[in-house]
Structures are given as C-alpha cells and as structure tokens.
Amino acid sequence: MQFLERGKRPSPRMRREMVRIVVNEIMRKCSCPSKRNSIEVAKKLVAKYPKSLQDIIEGDVIGPGYHSLVKQLQYRIENVKRSSTPKIRKRKHCTDDSDTDEIPPEQRAAIQDTYGCINWDVKFLPLGETPESQQEKKEKLKMMSQQTAANLEEVKHLMKLTFYTQRKQVNQGKNIKCLLEEWPFWFNELGMAVHFKELTGIGLKETFMRNLELKGKRLLNYFSTVGVNKNQKFLQAVTKCNVMREQVGGCSQDVTEMLLLLLSYFNEKEDAMFHYVEDTSLAEEVEMDKVNLTPTHVVCGGSCFSSKRFMLCVDRNVVHDNIPSLISALCMMFGSYYCFNIHYPSELASTLEFLQRYVFLDDLYTTLN
Structure with missing residues (x-):
C-alpha cells in the first residue's frame, strides 16, 4: 500500500502477493467469479493507482492499461478453483459402432x-x-x-x-x-x-501499419540490444538479418526482419510460416505436400528480403498467387486465421500470439470491454 500510495511500481513478488490478497477477498464474496468481474476489479485498481499498476512501455500505455492485471487475477482465480474441480470426467456412453473422433x-x-x-x-x-x-x-x-x-x-x-x-x-x-x-x-x-x-470491428492493414510505425523500431531496437543476450542462436539470427538488410537496403525491410527475429526469439521454425520456391514458379507448380495446412506464405525467390511476389496457401490451396509485398501477405495470412476459424498451430503459437497482441489487435481489449 505504501508503494501504491506513493505512485511507485511494486516488485513482481509484491504484485503477486497483492493479487493473492485481492482474489482471496473476491472469492469470499463469490465462489465462481467471471472474467467480467476480474476486468471490473482491475479497471478500478488501475484507475486508482495508474502510476503503480498501469501497463506502460517507454511511456506508452499498452491497450487499456489493465490487461496484465486482469490476466494475473484470472490465473489466480483458476488456481484457487482447481482443487474443487473434478480431475476425471466420465465419457458419455457410446455404442460399439460409434466413432468418438467423428465430429460434425x-x-x-x-x-x-x-x-x-x-x-x-x-x-x-x-x-x-x-x-x-x-x-x-x-x-x-x-x-x-x-x-x-x-x-x-x-x-x-x-x-x-x-x-x-x-x-x-x-x-x-x-x-x-x-x-x-x-x-x-x-x-x-x-x-x-x-x-x-x-x-x-478493426481495420486489418490500417491497424498493422499504425502499430508498425509506433512500435516497429522499438521492437527491433530491443532485439539488437537486450535480445542479443538471449542465446548464441538468436545473436546469429540478428547478425544474419543485418547482413541481408545491408545487401538489399531500404527501410521497408523492417517487417521482414521483425518476423524472422520473432520466430528466432521464440525458437519457432521459419518453414512453419514460409515456403520458398523459385521466383518464376506458378501456383500449380508449388509442391503442396511440403506446405503446412495452416495459412502459409509461399515466397517466390530465395529470400523474404528480396522477394517481389508472394502467394498465400490455406489448407494446401493457393488462394492468392500474386501478392506484391510481405506486408500485404502477412495481413492476409493473419486475417485468414480469424476469417476461416483456424487455430494457431503449436509451432507458431508464440509468434502469432505476439503479433496479435502487439500489432494487429492491440486495442482489442478496449473494443471488447
């Protein structure tokens, strides 16, 4: 309370303890609080102590400013409720000729x-x-x-x-x-x-371009300063991107560098998002058995940095064979997950989740609330 009253940010340990105390009080009033309840509590806490609890990076408020606190409250509530949740749920009775894996x-x-x-x-x-x-x-x-x-x-x-x-x-x-x-x-x-x-309710490319302008340089700066200390593999990825940028030139390569470094940072495979073919390849020449089922960029050329044409594959179907820029291809790939009810694949989950929260749908929580 002294930290909150003085407008100072509590340490992670103190913040977790605060969350435990708040959730304990919530559970006394309601044994099964909803996410909406957590949002209301978090909003009031952040409104009262913005300097101590608001989500801020380098002076910019992230989203509505209280999302991380909502998540902490939710996780704590789920942990407290876990002991009262049955660990085994019996299957429904099925006949011998029924197929449990068959879902309409x-x-x-x-x-x-x-x-x-x-x-x-x-x-x-x-x-x-x-x-x-x-x-x-x-x-x-x-x-x-x-x-x-x-x-x-x-x-x-x-x-x-x-x-x-x-x-x-x-x-x-x-x-x-x-x-x-x-x-x-x-x-x-x-x-x-x-x-x-x-x-x-959100413009796809407009939101991406706005957030890229606001946050792109900051992210790349983090990768080249703090991020390089992550491990040797990531340092090599940063060095490789710097060499490629010098060879190709142009500030439009920020998106390419951001994508490749995100994949490396989260230790996710590049070929899960990109499939490389010759720059003169036609849609019917793409070997679909080598392409992922989930939305995938087909890069026409040897490198994302130098390619002038991209294709988009969804469920191993080329749905667009002439996308002129990686920005357009990335927006369409991300849009495909939402438009066609496709879950993020496990091999790209962290990268896609970061893109969702950082550049595509950063104001989603304000929209939902």
Missing part, C-alpha cells in the same frame, strides 16, 4: 476460438435482405471477379452486405476450396479486409 463440421466450427470477434455468429440477415438476394449478390461478385477492372467500391459494398452468408458457410464447416470458388473476392486483400473489419 458445424459442431467442429462452433468450438473454434471466437476470441476477439464481435460478429462471429450473425443471427439475422441485414435489413431488406433475403436468402435469394444474398445468392444474387454472391453470383454478381463471382461475375465481377472475372472482370479486369471491377468497381472496387461496389465490391466492398457487396462483400459487406453478404457477410451474413459468408459467416454461415464458414461456421457450417465449408472447406477452403469451396469458399474460394464461391467467394473469390474474399481471398484478395480488399475482400478479406472487409470481412475482417465486420468480424472484429
């Missing part, structure tokens, strides 16, 4: 992570719309996709109006190949941006 597509989609989505399961058609009008708009979009100079504003408008049908098809378990045939504009930069905005 609609049920499988329903259990996907809806984290961050404000419009994941749309209940009603837009006003004035019918199933027939939705089908007409879908067919019109398919026709427009074959035109060389389609009206982009009209495409954007139609994609927004048909969002209801798009979500229904994804949540019913339609596969990527089928969605690509029925919604070709969904798999280009404009269409995915529209769907992502409707789904999360």
Whole structure:
C-alpha cells in the first residue's frame, strides 16, 4: 500500500502477493467469479493507482492499461478453483459402432476460438435482405471477379452486405476450396479486409501499419540490444538479418526482419510460416505436400528480403498467387486465421500470439470491454 500510495511500481513478488490478497477477498464474496468481474476489479485498481499498476512501455500505455492485471487475477482465480474441480470426467456412453473422433463440421466450427470477434455468429440477415438476394449478390461478385477492372467500391459494398452468408458457410464447416470458388473476392486483400473489419470491428492493414510505425523500431531496437543476450542462436539470427538488410537496403525491410527475429526469439521454425520456391514458379507448380495446412506464405525467390511476389496457401490451396509485398501477405495470412476459424498451430503459437497482441489487435481489449 505504501508503494501504491506513493505512485511507485511494486516488485513482481509484491504484485503477486497483492493479487493473492485481492482474489482471496473476491472469492469470499463469490465462489465462481467471471472474467467480467476480474476486468471490473482491475479497471478500478488501475484507475486508482495508474502510476503503480498501469501497463506502460517507454511511456506508452499498452491497450487499456489493465490487461496484465486482469490476466494475473484470472490465473489466480483458476488456481484457487482447481482443487474443487473434478480431475476425471466420465465419457458419455457410446455404442460399439460409434466413432468418438467423428465430429460434425458445424459442431467442429462452433468450438473454434471466437476470441476477439464481435460478429462471429450473425443471427439475422441485414435489413431488406433475403436468402435469394444474398445468392444474387454472391453470383454478381463471382461475375465481377472475372472482370479486369471491377468497381472496387461496389465490391466492398457487396462483400459487406453478404457477410451474413459468408459467416454461415464458414461456421457450417465449408472447406477452403469451396469458399474460394464461391467467394473469390474474399481471398484478395480488399475482400478479406472487409470481412475482417465486420468480424472484429478493426481495420486489418490500417491497424498493422499504425502499430508498425509506433512500435516497429522499438521492437527491433530491443532485439539488437537486450535480445542479443538471449542465446548464441538468436545473436546469429540478428547478425544474419543485418547482413541481408545491408545487401538489399531500404527501410521497408523492417517487417521482414521483425518476423524472422520473432520466430528466432521464440525458437519457432521459419518453414512453419514460409515456403520458398523459385521466383518464376506458378501456383500449380508449388509442391503442396511440403506446405503446412495452416495459412502459409509461399515466397517466390530465395529470400523474404528480396522477394517481389508472394502467394498465400490455406489448407494446401493457393488462394492468392500474386501478392506484391510481405506486408500485404502477412495481413492476409493473419486475417485468414480469424476469417476461416483456424487455430494457431503449436509451432507458431508464440509468434502469432505476439503479433496479435502487439500489432494487429492491440486495442482489442478496449473494443471488447
């Protein structure tokens, strides 16, 4: 309390002790507090003692400023409740000819992570719309996709109006190949941006570019100063990126360097995110058995630093074969996880989670609250 009253930041040990005391008091009032309860407590604590408890890095408030405290409260609540939770849950009775691994597509989609989505399961058609009008708009979009100079504003408008049908098809378990045939504009930069905005309420590329400008240099500076002490392997990755940057040149390489160093920092494999092919390779020439099932960049050329063309693969289908920059490719790859209900793969979980919280959805918690 002396630290809080004086506006000083408590040590990690003191902060954990504070969380234990607060959770103990919460559990006296309610044996099963929800996350919303934790958020309210954290908001009030941070509002009263912002200098001591607010999430701040180099003077910038991160998100709403209380997310880390919410997480600590939640973890402590879960730990306290654990002893009262049954450790074994009996399976439901199944007949001999039933398959316990068989899950209907609609049920499988329903259990996907809806984290961050404000419009994941749309209940009603837009006003004035019918199933027939939705089908007409879908067919019109398919026709427009074959035109060389389609009206982009009209495409954007139609994609927004048909969002209801798009979500229904994804949540019913339609596969990527089928969605690509029925919604070709969904798999280009404009269409995915529209769907992502409707789904999360956040602009995909705009948010990424804004946060890259605000935080990109700081992250790279951390890697080149503090991060290099992590281990010898990471130091070698930093050195390699510096050499590649000097050979290629240009400040646009920040994104490439950031991605490669993040993968190295979290000890995650580069080939889980990138698949390299010759710079003249066509989509049908990509060896799909060597590409991951989850969204993957196909780099046309020997290096992310020098490549001028990227492809995007989802479920081993090339959904876009001519993406001109890594920034666009990265935004589409990240958007694919949300748009098509795809979990982060374990081999990329830390990198993708960091990108989600640091550059793509940093203001997500404010949106949700």
